[in-house]
Amino acid sequence: MSMFSSLSRITLAKAAIFKNAPVYIQFYVTSRCNLECEQCNIIFANSDVRECTIDEIERIADNFAEMKVAIVLLTGGEPFVRKDLPQIIHAFESRGIHVRMQTNGFASEEQIVRAIEAGGKDISISLDSLHPDRQAIINGKVENSWNRALRAMAIFMRHLPREGSFASLGCVLQPQNMADIEDVIRFGTAASWFTSLVPVHVSDNAAPRGFRSFDQTLQFRETEYATVDAIIERVRRMRTEGYLLYDSDQYLDDIKRFVRNEKTTWRSHNHDVCDSPNLYFALLPNGEFAPCCDHRMEKSYPAYAPEFPSQYKQRQFREEVARITSACSGCMYGSYPEMTVSMRFLAAKIQRVKTFITSPPDKNWPLSYEELLELAESIRSERRERPQSRRNDG
Template identity: 25%
Template sequence: MKESKNILRDSHGRVHSYLRISLTERCNLRCTYCMPENGVQLAPKSHLMTYEEVYDIARLFVKHGVTKIRLTGGEPLVRKDIPVILEKLARLPVELSMTSNAITIDRFIPDLKKYGVKNLNISLDSLDRKKFEQITRRNQFDKVYSNILLLIKEGFKVKVNAVLIKGFNDNEIIKFIHLTEKLPVSVRFIEFMPFDGNKWDMAKMVSYNDVMNRVHAVFQKEDLLKLSDAPHDTSKNFKIKGYIGSFAIISSVTNPFCDSCNRLRITANGQLKNCLFSSSESDLLTPLRQGKSIEGIIQKAVQAKFKIRGGMDTLKKLQDPDLHSNNRSMISIGG
């Protein structure tokens, strides 16, 4: 049998068809789990990918089998050339989606529709105005919530991402689930993950089991419906009988989905990360600007991908700050 030359197949047999591209390190919120308290050293504009470079890199990945691209940040909509980026990426035979905090997304609804962006992940970590301001360091709850309702009205498929932190918003789990009673949204509870500067520790994390214990305490067993998870899905999906929407749990820490991972990430300054938890990166932008082929670099980076969580294959390793603090802060990786 002829050996496969797929540069997006790693040494564990996983084929990567999903690319997340961060367009900027900038954001109009300052979420505590994402951005260090003192901010981050932003890369100079000249070090960031231009819209042409975003397209050229994306086109190469699509050539080798990527079928889905998600645009992230920072907040991707703070890029002034976002309509141009959308227009160029829409030329590719790929599903295009976006993660946003929704503060300004109402201004871009015509562009999103025009260029076929139907799936939107919106970050919302609390349904309480004061808590929202506390975690984001900004008073924008009403704007975000009203824009979520607007996106639903305009026909977008909306997922609401909530990072759970013990003692802060874990008492809102049921409130978030009740949100799905009348709204066709998927609320996704995300385990708090360690990144540089976010003061992570295991005691702050709300696990998959913690979420389900709260669910079972409120809802009858026969009313909790397990939904089918899509191939390569990062979440375990459920709904309450009679509710329009659904909810899910992304348990990257306690129950990682590494075996079926098909994701790669490009940072705003053109670094390829083969895993969200990995501290290693591969520079694509410099050789691209030098007119060199980057396919060999991509293949080498994919081949170097660890089987589990960037090599942190036990919770003990994950709790070692010498291992996880070498990674970037979330804001500079891309959500």
């Protein structure tokens, strides 16, 4: 059973050939969140705009269906704080647009069940460590956030179909969790969940970027570069050994460059410019177009407006976006780079086809919360050499 509708499959195929089809949209449906993670600034960056009404979201879904958008990521903030999330999911899924849900794991079982019943069958949960105390610090000193994430994993496994679904852990590589990366991947694989790495992004007040933390202590130090390199090479080997790591070789290599503030290469097949808006873009909570989570447009382009599908194709609009993207030094936010890599680099394209279509891994679901706790403890206790994380003292 395919996870993607015929509309999504056709758009993905066209994008792979022509590199100019709206494959992937990140929709920040809210800026509200029940965590204040150290590495995230989005709850503050988007707090100045209102949230779309469900009527506006229905119109966005109509426009996206007309534009033949393949995938919409519903993110935030924390999307499950919206009581109408099931209606939002249904708005897109009922029009053949694949929905990916992103969460910190604080949703109740009732909320999760309603989201799945509405059509959501693709989930990403944030998990940066197998140590509850370390995860709590990363999440802004929120106790039990690690346990809540594992409970949510168990609930999703209990209610998602084994076939035609996808589950992954989003793990942010930062100085304070370098010892945890391999453990998270091992844990995810044992639970039949992929892991996707994102290096921490840090901005400064002189040149702020929307998603990036202002905490300068999260920057990797020169003395830590070799440790990052070793982690990347280890997880690359793990993927060849059968562990469920989502990331492509091109993306892994660019993590090394990014932490050194060196030029990344994932945009090299497109004149060193990202593929927004050709392959992907973002929507602010109020439904306005944005090139990505880091940048906004000077003019307002609401995606619920009747004229948005035609505006999206106009030369003037594309030139306005290009002025922003051509000046950007680039990011490593996972989905954006990997979408470009998947469409422009053959090896990654083949890898994605295997992951989602020809050879998706079998799932050992369901696993209970208690089984996940035992699994995490078992992996934490394994006697293996681990890199040294920086202490959480700045």
